[in-house]
Amino acid sequence: MFVVLLRFSANRGAAEQHMSGHQEWIERGVDDGVFLLVGGIQPGLGGAIVAHDTSRPELEERVAADPFVAEDIVSAEIVEITPWLADDRLKFLLA
Numbered sequence: 001m002f003v004v005l006l007r008f009s010a011n012r013g014a015a016e017q018h019m020s021g022h023q024e025w026i027e028r029g030v031d032d033g034v035f036l037l038v039g040g041i042q043p044g045l046g047g048a049i050v051a052h053d054t055s056r057p058e059l060e061e062r063v064a065a066d067p068f069v070a071e072d073i074v075s076a077e078i079v080e081i082t083p084w085l086a087d088d089r090l091k092f093l094l095a
Contacts, residue, residue, distance in 0.1 A: 001093055002056070007074055034053060
């Protein structure tokens, strides 16, 4: 599984212009079953995504397709996690 950190960068001012494409990109990730959780990095520093059931190369390709990444509105950092213990509600992540 992965945590994707999308931190605002040089072109942050263009966020509103590309917001609909970014939101469509997020919805596609959720609909595809790859994005499990999407939220904001507080206080207003960017966004974070928990991704699952994908490979790193596939996720890198998906992240590169985000209009916010393509337009340098955010910089993306992908952190890979190898889970070995989980609460019963999250056991599916161990598979």
